[in-house]
Amino acid sequence: MPRYAQLVMGPAGSGKSTYCSTMVQHCEEVLNRSVQVVNLDPAAEHFDYSVMADIRELIEVDDVMEDDTLRFGPNGGLVFCMEYFANNFDWLEGCLGHVEDDYILFDCPGQIELYTHLPVMKQLVEQLQQWEFRVCGVFLVDSQFMVESFKFISGVMAALSAMVSLEIPQVNIMTKMDLLSKKAKKEIEKYLDPNMYSLIEDTSSALKSKKFKKLTEAICGLIDDYSMVHFLPFDRSDEECVNIVLQHIDFAIQYGEDLEFKEPKESDADNAPNFDEYFQDKVDEQDT
Ligand SMILES: Nc1nc2c(ncn2[C@@H]2O[C@H](COP(=O)(O)OP(=O)(O)OP(=O)(O)O)[C@@H](O)[C@H]2O)c(=O)[nH]1
Numbered sequence: 001m002p003r004y005a006q007l008v009m010g011p012a013g014s015g016k017s018t019y020c021s022t023m024v025q026h027c028e029e030v031l032n033r034s035v036q037v038v039n040l041d042p043a044a045e046h047f048d049y050s051v052m053a054d055i056r057e058l059i060e061v062d063d064v065m066e067d068d069t070l071r072f073g074p075n076g077g078l079v080f081c082m083e084y085f086a087n088n089f090d091w092l093e094g095c096l097g098h099v100e101d102d103y104i105l106f107d108c109p110g111q112i113e114l115y116t117h118l119p120v121m122k123q124l125v126e127q128l129q130q131w132e133f134r135v136c137g138v139f140l141v142d143s144q145f146m147v148e149s150f151k152f153i154s155g156v157m158a159a160l161s162a163m164v165s166l167e168i169p170q171v172n173i174m175t176k177m178d179l180l181s182k183k184a185k186k187e188i189e190k191y192l193d194p195n196m197y198s199l200i201e202d203t204s205s206a207l208k209s210k211k212f213k214k215l216t217e218a219i220c221g222l223i224d225d226y227s228m229v230h231f232l233p234f235d236r237s238d239e240e241c242v243n244i245v246l247q248h249i250d251f252a253i254q255y256g257e258d259l260e261f262k263e264p265k266e267s268d269a270d271n272a273p274n275f276d277e278y279f280q281d282k283v284d285e286q287d288t
């Protein structure tokens with residue numbers, strides 16, 4: 001039986017830890033499903049979910065920074081911790097055990113270089129796959145920063161680079177939708193499933209330099225050629241919205257394909273629309 005994992009990634013403060021705790025709560029309280037979380041951020045201070053494993057038991061950024069021989073700052077310290085982690089995957093194996101059919105969220109750190117060019121996340125994915133995990137990347141970006149096309153393009157590039165370097169299915173999510181005004185929500189709709197060529201038109205009036213304009217066009221063209229980057233809105237206060245995101249991820253890793261098929265409840269069958277009658281009504285309406 002396979003095991004399932006979500007690798008929750010994204011820039012600093014994009015809402016990764018909040019996403020994990022929202023998902024755990026949703027799965028337990030609404031769906032009656034068991035989901036575990038592993039904290040992979042060696043600089044994490046607090047999070048409001050209970051952890052199955054915590055990288056800080058293996059190594060902590062503060063200890064690395066205080067080490068007189070290493071003398072790292074916060075970012076170098078984090079990279080050192082993640083490389084140390086990659087050399088000690090047996091620690092993670094010990095924590096995860098060999099439970100079949102388990103579903104684990106990995107709450108990753110926010111340093112963007114981990115998803116663009118450092119090898120550690122790719123090594124983690126390969127290791128998880130060896131342990132029979134089906135892994136889905138979940139890339140979070142903060143909707144607050146996505147309301148302008150330039151910021152949006154850079155968010156898309158970050159998501160795309162994680163997608164290309166990890167080579168796993170990836171679901172991109174726009175977080176903190178609950179903070180947007182109605183007007184901003186309407187405005188952001190065009191960014192969820194973006195047409196990069198119309199975005200170029202939006203931005204081109206703001207670009208004075210011809211070379212910069214050409215570069216922007218080339219980047220937008222590249223994103224459009226992949227046509228793989230679109231975003232799902234995530235509003236943690238909206239149960240339906242959380243459910244849709246989870247369904248997309250479950251589908252990407254084929255969660256549930258080995259579970260028993262559930263018969264629809266009787267009451268559902270009673271309430272199911274009778275399509276023949278519906279279409280008959282429509283025909284009647286047209287006739288009159
Ligand atoms: N209103 C609202 N606030 C959110 C949401 N998600 C995150 N936040 C807030 O944004 C801040 C950062 O959220 P975190 O979940 O810690 O973000 P993170 O990506 O784990 O941050 P790092 O681990 O530091 O990279 C916190 O103050 C959260 O309360 C959301 O969906 N809605």
Ligand SMILES: [Mg+2]
Nearest residue numbers: 016017041044
């Ligand atoms: Mg966090």
